[in-house]
Amino acid sequence: AQSVAQPEDQVNVAEGNPLTVKCTYSVSGNPYLFWYVQYPNRGLQFLLKYITGDNLVKGSYGFEAEFNKSQTSFHLKKPSALVSDSALYFCAVRDRRSGGFKTIFGAGTRLFVKA
Amino acid sequence: DAGVIQSPRHEVTEMGQEVTLRCKPISGHDYLFWYRQTMMRGLELLIYFNNNVPIDDSGMPEDRFSAKMPNASFSTLKIQPSEPRDSAVYFCASSWGAGTFLTNGYEQYFGPGTRLTVT
Numbered sequence: 001a002q003s004v005a006q007p008e009d010q011v012n013v014a015e016g017n018p019l020t021v022k023c024t025y026s027v028s029g030n031p032y033l034f035w036y037v038q039y040p041n042r043g044l045q046f047l048l049k050y051i052t053g054d055n056l057v058k059g060s061y062g063f064e065a066e067f068n069k070s071q072t073s074f075h076l077k078k079p080s081a082l083v084s085d086s087a088l089y090f091c092a093v094r095d096r097r098s099g100g101f102k103t104i105f106g107a108g109t110r111l112f113v114k115a
Numbered sequence: 116d117a118g119v120i121q122s123p124r125h126e127v128t129e130m131g132q133e134v135t136l137r138c139k140p141i142s143g144h145d146y147l148f149w150y151r152q153t154m155m156r157g158l159e160l161l162i163y164f165n166n167n168v169p170i171d172d173s174g175m176p177e178d179r180f181s182a183k184m185p186n187a188s189f190s191t192l193k194i195q196p197s198e199p200r201d202s203a204v205y206f207c208a209s210s211w212g213a214g215t216f217l218t219n220g221y222e223q224y225f226g227p228g229t230r231l232t233v234t
Contacts, residue, residue, distance in 0.1 A: 041228075046223070049220065101146055101210065102160060
């Protein structure tokens with residue numbers, strides 16, 4: 001069965017500092033991995049994804065994520081946080097072997113960036 | 116593109132009433148998803164369609180819930196009768212999926228959601 005874990009309910013970081021939002025996953029095969037962001041009263045917005053190839057994936061708004069197969073992790077990172085990055089972040093996984101579109105989302109991590 | 120459109124944005128109804136949520140996916144997308152988001156259960160996939168055909172409805176909680184997609188540009192999620200525990204934010208999302216063996220690697224585009232309150 002597929003599952004996604006986001007071990008931190010909230011991450012606090014000062015503006016200008018690097019940020020990391022953690023994600024680990026479990027799938028029976030090879031995964032497609034995604035990060036989405038949700039601002040208050042809005043739908044989820046796609047940030048980036050890992051499909052194949054380079055383990056370091058770059059996405060929108062300066063975010064990047066590193067796929068680590070041995071650790072089954074896909075942590076979201078940004079070198080310098082902005083106050084406007086404060087939002088709810090979701091990691092998601094899809095088993096590419098299943099052939100379907102069923103995506104499992106993590107519980108979400110709230111990022112708070114302090115000025 | 117206007118993105119995924121959902122209506123209404125807010126719905127307040129009394130227990131026992133029928134509720135219909137509507138969604139217009141992004142033009143050209145061939146997959147459509149309905150999700151429910153609550154504090155307790157997070158984001159749950161209810162059902163998804165491919166080319167207007169339901170593919171997986173295993174997430175639909177009860178027979179009170181039904182979803183249809185009569186054409187490529189419109190879908191509804193209906194709850195009849197509604198109950199207070201159905202109160203949640205319901206999201207519709209769409210995705211492109213046709214073409215290659217990497218089809219299921221495509222990301223989803225979410226609408227703004229419908230906040231449903233059942234009293």
